[in-house]
Amino acid sequence: MRDARDAEDKRLLETGEIDLLLAGWVETIRGLCVAKMRGAVGEDVAQAVCERLWKELKAGKHRDGKHPFRVIVHSVIGWVCKGWYEPGWQESELFDLDGAAPDESDLVVIEVTLEQFVATLPPSDGAVAELYYLDGLEPGEIAERVDKNPNTVYQAISRNKKRLQEWLEA
Amino acid sequence: MRVELATLLDELARRHARGEPLDVEGLLAHAGDRSDELAPMIETFLVRAPRRTASAQTLAYVRALDDPPILRARVAKALRVDDVVDAIVAACTIQPDARPKVRRYYQQLEGGVLDPAPVAASVWDAISALLGRSRESLTVPHAGVPSASPMYRADRSFEPGDVPALAEKLVEPEPPDEVDALFLGESPKA
Numbered sequence: 304m305r306d307a308r309d310a311e312d313k314r315l316l317e318t319g320e321i322d323l324l325l326a327g328w329v330e331t332i333r334g335l336c337v338a339k340m341r342g343a344v345g346e347d348v349a350q351a352v353c354e355r356l357w358k359e360l361k362a363g364k365h366r367d368g369k370h371p372f373r374v375i376v377h378s379v380i381g382w383v384c385k386g387w388y389e390p391g392w393q394e395s396e397l398f399d400l401d402g403a404a405p406d407e408s409d410l411v412v413i414e415v416t417l418e419q420f421v422a423t424l425p426p427s428d429g430a431v432a433e434l435y436y437l438d439g440l441e442p443g444e445i446a447e448r449v450d451k452n453p454n455t456v457y458q459a460i461s462r463n464k465k466r467l468q469e470w471l472e473a
Numbered sequence: 474m475r476v477e478l479a480t481l482l483d484e485l486a487r488r489h490a491r492g493e494p495l496d497v498e499g500l501l502a503h504a505g506d507r508s509d510e511l512a513p514m515i516e517t518f519l520v521r522a523p524r525r526t527a528s529a530q531t532l533a534y535v536r537a538l539d540d541p542p543i544l545r546a547r548v549a550k551a552l553r554v555d556d557v558v559d560a561i562v563a564a565c566t567i568q569p570d571a572r573p574k575v576r577r578y579y580q581q582l583e584g585g586v587l588d589p590a591p592v593a594a595s596v597w598d599a600i601s602a603l604l605g606r607s608r609e610s611l612t613v614p615h616a617g618v619p620s621a622s623p624m625y626r627a628d629r630s631f632e633p634g635d636v637p638a639l640a641e642k643l644v645e646p647e648p649p650d651e652v653d654a655l656f657l658g659e660s661p662k663a
Contacts, residue, residue: 308524326527326535330495331519334485337497338515341508345498347610350542357538377520417486417522437523439490460483467486468479471514 308416312372321360328376329353335377339384352376352383420470424463427451431459436467476507482514489522494530541585543611546604554580557603564599571652578656591658 315324332352337345356379359365365375421432430449434440442460446453481500488495497515504511527535537545547557558576561567567575581587589612597608604611649657 311524322532322535323527326531327525329527329531329534330489330525331522334495334497335516335519337501338512338519341501341512343498343605344607346605347607350606350610353535354538357535373524417518420521436486436490439487439492464479464483468482468514471482471517 308373309371313368316366316368316372321357324372325353325356325360328356328373332376332380335380336384339380340387344387348383348387351387352380355379355383420467423470424466428459428463428466431456432463435460435463476504478504478507478511478514481511482518485515485518486522489518489525492525492528495519541583542606543583543600543604546606546611547583550604552603554583557583557600560603561596561599564602565593565595565655567652567655571650574650574652575656578652582656587656591656593655593658596655 311327312324315321315327329349333346333349336349336352337343339345340348356376365372370378417436421429421437423429424432427449431445434445434448435442440448442456443453445451446456449456481503485495485497485500500515501508501512534545534549537548540548547554554576558572558579561575561579562569562572578587582589582592597611600611601608
Protein backbone atom coordinates (compact mmCIF):
# COMPACT_ATOMS: atom_id res chain seq x y z
CA MET A 304 0.00 0.00 0.00
CA ARG A 305 1.24 3.48 -0.89
CA ASP A 306 0.68 6.31 1.54
CA ALA A 307 1.10 10.07 1.54
CA ARG A 308 4.60 9.83 3.04
CA ASP A 309 5.92 7.99 0.02
CA ALA A 310 5.43 10.86 -2.41
CA GLU A 311 7.88 13.16 -0.63
CA ASP A 312 10.41 10.34 -0.18
CA LYS A 313 10.15 9.54 -3.89
CA ARG A 314 10.67 13.19 -4.82
CA LEU A 315 13.76 13.46 -2.62
CA LEU A 316 15.18 10.26 -4.11
CA GLU A 317 14.58 11.50 -7.63
CA THR A 318 16.18 14.87 -6.98
CA GLY A 319 19.14 13.24 -5.22
CA GLU A 320 18.42 14.99 -1.91
CA ILE A 321 19.33 11.85 -0.03
CA ASP A 322 20.59 13.71 3.04
CA LEU A 323 17.19 15.38 3.50
CA LEU A 324 15.49 12.06 2.87
CA LEU A 325 17.39 10.16 5.54
CA ALA A 326 17.34 13.10 7.97
CA GLY A 327 13.55 12.95 7.96
CA TRP A 328 13.77 9.37 9.21
CA VAL A 329 16.51 9.70 11.83
CA GLU A 330 14.28 10.29 14.88
CA THR A 331 11.92 7.51 13.85
CA ILE A 332 14.86 5.14 13.40
CA ARG A 333 16.27 6.06 16.82
CA GLY A 334 12.91 5.71 18.52
CA LEU A 335 12.14 2.37 16.92
CA CYS A 336 15.56 0.92 17.66
CA VAL A 337 15.47 1.98 21.32
CA ALA A 338 11.95 0.55 21.68
CA LYS A 339 12.87 -2.71 19.96
CA MET A 340 16.11 -3.15 21.87
CA ARG A 341 14.50 -1.94 25.12
CA GLY A 342 17.16 0.57 26.02
CA ALA A 343 20.29 2.56 25.28
CA VAL A 344 21.86 -0.10 23.03
CA GLY A 345 19.17 0.97 20.59
CA GLU A 346 21.17 4.15 19.97
CA ASP A 347 24.08 2.04 18.70
CA VAL A 348 21.71 -0.04 16.59
CA ALA A 349 20.15 3.12 15.16
CA GLN A 350 23.58 4.38 14.22
CA ALA A 351 24.28 1.15 12.35
CA VAL A 352 20.91 1.42 10.58
CA CYS A 353 21.60 5.01 9.54
CA GLU A 354 25.10 4.13 8.35
CA ARG A 355 23.80 1.27 6.25
CA LEU A 356 20.99 3.31 4.72
CA TRP A 357 23.37 6.21 4.03
CA LYS A 358 25.88 3.97 2.27
CA GLU A 359 23.14 2.39 0.19
CA LEU A 360 21.68 5.76 -0.76
CA LYS A 361 25.11 7.08 -1.73
CA ALA A 362 25.65 3.97 -3.83
CA GLY A 363 22.45 4.81 -5.73
CA LYS A 364 20.34 1.97 -4.39
CA HIS A 365 16.55 2.33 -4.07
CA ARG A 366 16.34 4.99 -6.78
CA ASP A 367 14.30 2.57 -8.90
CA GLY A 368 11.38 3.09 -6.51
CA LYS A 369 10.64 -0.63 -6.45
CA HIS A 370 9.76 -0.33 -2.77
CA PRO A 371 8.75 2.83 -0.91
CA PHE A 372 11.70 4.11 1.10
CA ARG A 373 9.71 3.79 4.35
CA VAL A 374 9.35 0.07 3.68
CA ILE A 375 13.12 -0.18 3.21
CA VAL A 376 13.73 1.78 6.43
CA HIS A 377 11.50 -0.49 8.49
CA SER A 378 12.95 -3.60 6.87
CA VAL A 379 16.54 -2.56 7.63
CA ILE A 380 15.59 -1.66 11.23
CA GLY A 381 14.02 -5.09 11.72
CA TRP A 382 16.98 -6.81 10.08
CA VAL A 383 19.66 -4.97 12.07
CA CYS A 384 17.84 -5.34 15.41
CA LYS A 385 17.33 -9.06 14.79
CA GLY A 386 21.00 -9.70 14.02
CA TRP A 387 22.59 -7.28 16.48
CA TYR A 388 23.75 -9.89 18.99
CA GLU A 389 24.76 -12.55 16.47
CA PRO A 390 28.57 -12.93 16.52
CA GLY A 391 30.30 -11.69 13.40
CA TRP A 392 27.11 -10.50 11.81
CA GLN A 393 28.00 -6.81 11.84
CA GLU A 394 31.31 -7.38 10.10
CA SER A 395 30.02 -9.65 7.39
CA GLU A 396 26.56 -8.72 6.25
CA LEU A 397 25.89 -5.23 7.52
CA PHE A 398 28.19 -3.31 5.29
CA ASP A 399 28.21 -5.64 2.30
CA LEU A 400 26.53 -3.37 -0.22
CA ASP A 401 26.89 -5.87 -3.02
CA GLY A 402 25.35 -8.67 -1.03
CA ALA A 403 21.81 -9.90 -1.27
CA ALA A 404 19.07 -7.51 -0.19
CA PRO A 405 16.78 -8.57 2.65
CA ASP A 406 14.31 -11.18 1.51
CA GLU A 407 11.28 -9.66 -0.20
CA SER A 408 9.03 -11.56 2.15
CA ASP A 409 10.64 -9.72 5.07
CA LEU A 410 9.61 -6.34 3.72
CA VAL A 411 7.28 -4.57 6.08
CA VAL A 412 4.00 -3.45 4.59
CA ILE A 413 2.31 -0.72 6.55
CA GLU A 414 -1.43 -0.72 6.11
CA VAL A 415 -2.45 1.65 8.86
CA THR A 416 -1.42 5.23 9.47
CA LEU A 417 -1.95 7.84 12.16
CA GLU A 418 -4.02 9.82 9.68
CA GLN A 419 -6.38 6.87 9.39
CA PHE A 420 -6.70 6.73 13.19
CA VAL A 421 -7.73 10.39 13.20
CA ALA A 422 -10.23 9.69 10.44
CA THR A 423 -11.96 7.02 12.54
CA LEU A 424 -12.78 9.46 15.36
CA PRO A 425 -16.10 11.31 15.74
CA PRO A 426 -15.87 14.54 13.66
CA SER A 427 -15.39 17.03 16.50
CA ASP A 428 -12.82 14.89 18.37
CA GLY A 429 -11.16 14.08 15.05
CA ALA A 430 -10.70 17.76 14.25
CA VAL A 431 -8.98 18.23 17.62
CA ALA A 432 -6.84 15.11 17.13
CA GLU A 433 -5.68 16.27 13.72
CA LEU A 434 -4.48 19.59 15.05
CA TYR A 435 -3.05 18.00 18.22
CA TYR A 436 -1.38 14.83 16.92
CA LEU A 437 -0.60 15.75 13.32
CA ASP A 438 0.00 19.48 13.38
CA GLY A 439 1.44 19.73 16.91
CA LEU A 440 -0.73 22.66 18.04
CA GLU A 441 -1.24 23.53 21.70
CA PRO A 442 -4.74 23.14 23.23
CA GLY A 443 -5.22 26.92 23.38
CA GLU A 444 -4.37 27.27 19.68
CA ILE A 445 -6.72 24.40 18.83
CA ALA A 446 -9.57 26.05 20.76
CA GLU A 447 -9.13 29.19 18.67
CA ARG A 448 -8.82 27.25 15.45
CA VAL A 449 -11.98 25.14 15.97
CA ASP A 450 -13.80 27.96 17.73
CA LYS A 451 -14.51 25.89 20.85
CA ASN A 452 -14.17 26.47 24.58
CA PRO A 453 -10.66 25.40 25.79
CA ASN A 454 -12.31 23.08 28.30
CA THR A 455 -14.12 21.29 25.47
CA VAL A 456 -10.80 20.83 23.69
CA TYR A 457 -9.16 19.38 26.83
CA GLN A 458 -12.03 16.89 27.17
CA ALA A 459 -11.59 15.83 23.55
CA ILE A 460 -7.83 15.43 24.09
CA SER A 461 -8.49 13.27 27.14
CA ARG A 462 -10.84 11.00 25.19
CA ASN A 463 -8.41 10.82 22.26
CA LYS A 464 -5.54 9.90 24.57
CA LYS A 465 -7.38 6.72 25.65
CA ARG A 466 -8.40 5.97 22.07
CA LEU A 467 -4.79 6.34 20.91
CA GLN A 468 -3.66 3.72 23.42
CA GLU A 469 -6.45 1.35 22.38
CA TRP A 470 -5.54 1.84 18.71
CA LEU A 471 -1.90 1.06 19.39
CA GLU A 472 -2.76 -1.99 21.52
CA ALA A 473 -5.03 -3.48 18.87
CA MET B 474 1.50 4.90 41.64
CA ARG B 475 0.61 3.03 38.45
CA VAL B 476 2.07 4.63 35.34
CA GLU B 477 -0.51 5.78 32.80
CA LEU B 478 0.68 4.38 29.47
CA ALA B 479 -1.86 6.55 27.65
CA THR B 480 -0.13 9.65 29.02
CA LEU B 481 3.31 8.45 27.89
CA LEU B 482 1.96 7.59 24.43
CA ASP B 483 0.30 10.98 24.26
CA GLU B 484 3.65 12.59 25.12
CA LEU B 485 5.35 10.59 22.36
CA ALA B 486 2.72 11.62 19.82
CA ARG B 487 3.03 15.27 20.83
CA ARG B 488 6.83 15.27 20.54
CA HIS B 489 6.51 13.63 17.16
CA ALA B 490 3.99 16.21 15.96
CA ARG B 491 6.12 19.10 17.21
CA GLY B 492 9.27 17.73 15.58
CA GLU B 493 11.06 17.38 18.92
CA PRO B 494 13.50 14.60 19.91
CA LEU B 495 11.37 11.61 20.89
CA ASP B 496 13.50 10.42 23.83
CA VAL B 497 12.04 6.92 23.75
CA GLU B 498 14.62 5.83 26.30
CA GLY B 499 13.22 8.37 28.77
CA LEU B 500 9.66 7.23 28.12
CA LEU B 501 10.59 3.60 28.73
CA ALA B 502 12.34 4.62 31.94
CA HIS B 503 9.20 6.46 33.07
CA ALA B 504 7.13 3.36 32.38
CA GLY B 505 9.25 1.41 34.88
CA ASP B 506 8.04 -2.16 35.17
CA ARG B 507 5.48 -1.49 32.43
CA SER B 508 8.17 -0.68 29.84
CA ASP B 509 7.65 -4.05 28.16
CA GLU B 510 3.99 -3.12 27.66
CA LEU B 511 4.85 0.34 26.39
CA ALA B 512 7.66 -0.58 23.96
CA PRO B 513 5.50 -2.47 21.41
CA MET B 514 2.98 0.38 21.41
CA ILE B 515 5.78 2.88 20.74
CA GLU B 516 6.93 0.68 17.87
CA THR B 517 3.42 0.56 16.45
CA PHE B 518 3.04 4.31 16.76
CA LEU B 519 6.33 5.03 14.99
CA VAL B 520 5.54 2.62 12.17
CA ARG B 521 2.16 4.28 11.64
CA ALA B 522 3.14 7.90 12.26
CA PRO B 523 3.68 10.34 9.40
CA ARG B 524 7.14 11.02 8.04
CA ARG B 525 8.82 13.89 9.86
CA THR B 526 10.45 16.84 8.20
CA ALA B 527 14.22 16.88 8.58
CA SER B 528 15.43 19.17 11.36
CA ALA B 529 18.73 21.05 11.36
CA GLN B 530 20.04 18.54 13.91
CA THR B 531 19.08 15.41 12.00
CA LEU B 532 20.39 16.89 8.77
CA ALA B 533 23.73 17.65 10.43
CA TYR B 534 23.76 14.10 11.81
CA VAL B 535 23.26 12.57 8.37
CA ARG B 536 25.84 14.82 6.74
CA ALA B 537 28.33 13.74 9.38
CA LEU B 538 27.77 10.02 8.74
CA ASP B 539 30.94 9.99 6.66
CA ASP B 540 32.98 11.35 9.57
CA PRO B 541 34.85 9.01 11.93
CA PRO B 542 32.41 7.68 14.59
CA ILE B 543 34.15 9.27 17.61
CA LEU B 544 34.15 12.69 15.99
CA ARG B 545 30.49 12.25 15.09
CA ALA B 546 29.56 11.20 18.61
CA ARG B 547 31.47 14.12 20.15
CA VAL B 548 29.87 16.67 17.84
CA ALA B 549 26.44 15.17 18.51
CA LYS B 550 26.99 15.81 22.21
CA ALA B 551 28.25 19.35 21.50
CA LEU B 552 31.50 18.60 23.33
CA ARG B 553 34.96 20.05 22.67
CA VAL B 554 38.09 17.97 22.23
CA ASP B 555 39.28 19.37 25.55
CA ASP B 556 36.17 18.02 27.30
CA VAL B 557 37.07 14.50 26.20
CA VAL B 558 40.73 15.00 27.05
CA ASP B 559 39.76 16.23 30.54
CA ALA B 560 37.64 13.11 31.02
CA ILE B 561 40.51 10.82 29.98
CA VAL B 562 43.05 12.63 32.17
CA ALA B 563 40.73 12.44 35.17
CA ALA B 564 39.63 8.84 34.67
CA CYS B 565 43.14 7.52 34.05
CA THR B 566 44.72 9.75 36.75
CA ILE B 567 47.28 11.15 34.32
CA GLN B 568 49.69 13.86 35.49
CA PRO B 569 48.59 17.36 34.35
CA ASP B 570 51.87 17.99 32.49
CA ALA B 571 51.09 15.00 30.22
CA ARG B 572 47.80 16.51 29.13
CA PRO B 573 49.09 17.91 25.77
CA LYS B 574 50.32 14.45 24.83
CA VAL B 575 46.94 12.93 25.72
CA ARG B 576 45.31 15.57 23.54
CA ARG B 577 47.54 14.70 20.57
CA TYR B 578 46.80 11.00 20.91
CA TYR B 579 43.09 11.60 21.33
CA GLN B 580 42.97 13.72 18.18
CA GLN B 581 44.74 10.97 16.26
CA LEU B 582 42.27 8.43 17.63
CA GLU B 583 39.28 10.61 16.78
CA GLY B 584 40.57 11.25 13.29
CA GLY B 585 41.05 7.56 12.58
CA VAL B 586 44.84 7.89 12.35
CA LEU B 587 45.59 5.93 15.51
CA ASP B 588 44.83 2.21 15.62
CA PRO B 589 42.07 1.84 18.25
CA ALA B 590 42.90 -1.79 19.07
CA PRO B 591 45.78 -1.26 21.54
CA VAL B 592 44.15 1.70 23.30
CA ALA B 593 43.63 0.84 26.97
CA ALA B 594 40.22 -0.14 28.30
CA SER B 595 40.40 2.67 30.86
CA VAL B 596 40.70 5.25 28.06
CA TRP B 597 37.76 3.71 26.21
CA ASP B 598 35.69 3.61 29.39
CA ALA B 599 36.26 7.35 29.87
CA ILE B 600 35.38 8.14 26.24
CA SER B 601 32.35 5.83 26.18
CA ALA B 602 30.97 7.24 29.42
CA LEU B 603 31.28 10.82 28.20
CA LEU B 604 29.94 10.24 24.69
CA GLY B 605 27.28 7.75 25.74
CA ARG B 606 28.36 5.20 23.16
CA SER B 607 29.84 1.75 23.37
CA ARG B 608 33.45 1.20 22.33
CA GLU B 609 32.29 -1.00 19.46
CA SER B 610 30.13 1.75 17.99
CA LEU B 611 32.97 4.27 18.23
CA THR B 612 35.53 2.27 16.34
CA VAL B 613 35.96 1.23 12.75
CA PRO B 614 38.56 -1.30 11.62
CA HIS B 615 41.88 0.49 11.32
CA ALA B 616 43.00 0.63 7.70
CA GLY B 617 46.58 1.49 8.56
CA VAL B 618 48.69 4.11 6.84
CA PRO B 619 48.66 3.68 3.07
CA SER B 620 52.09 2.96 1.70
CA ALA B 621 53.46 4.68 -1.38
CA SER B 622 55.81 3.17 -3.93
CA PRO B 623 59.28 4.67 -3.93
CA MET B 624 59.71 7.20 -6.71
CA TYR B 625 63.52 7.58 -6.64
CA ARG B 626 66.41 5.34 -5.84
CA ALA B 627 69.19 7.02 -3.86
CA ASP B 628 72.76 5.90 -4.14
CA ARG B 629 73.03 5.78 -0.37
CA SER B 630 70.76 6.48 2.55
CA PHE B 631 70.52 9.96 3.95
CA GLU B 632 71.89 10.25 7.48
CA PRO B 633 70.83 13.27 9.56
CA GLY B 634 74.33 13.29 11.03
CA ASP B 635 75.67 14.26 7.59
CA VAL B 636 74.22 17.73 8.13
CA PRO B 637 76.04 19.45 11.01
CA ALA B 638 73.11 21.69 11.96
CA LEU B 639 70.83 18.66 12.31
CA ALA B 640 73.41 16.53 14.01
CA GLU B 641 73.67 19.02 16.87
CA LYS B 642 69.95 18.76 17.49
CA LEU B 643 69.72 14.98 17.34
CA VAL B 644 68.39 13.56 20.55
CA GLU B 645 67.55 10.05 21.56
CA PRO B 646 63.78 9.34 21.34
CA GLU B 647 62.02 9.36 24.69
CA PRO B 648 61.23 5.90 26.01
CA PRO B 649 57.49 5.15 26.21
CA ASP B 650 55.73 6.68 29.20
CA GLU B 651 52.34 6.00 30.82
CA VAL B 652 50.47 7.97 28.13
CA ASP B 653 52.14 5.96 25.36
CA ALA B 654 51.18 2.83 27.23
CA LEU B 655 47.55 3.92 27.40
CA PHE B 656 47.27 4.75 23.71
CA LEU B 657 49.83 2.47 22.05
CA GLY B 658 49.88 -0.46 24.41
CA GLU B 659 53.65 -0.06 24.94
CA SER B 660 55.26 -0.62 28.29
CA PRO B 661 56.10 2.60 30.15
CA LYS B 662 59.66 3.34 31.21
CA ALA B 663 60.62 2.03 34.60
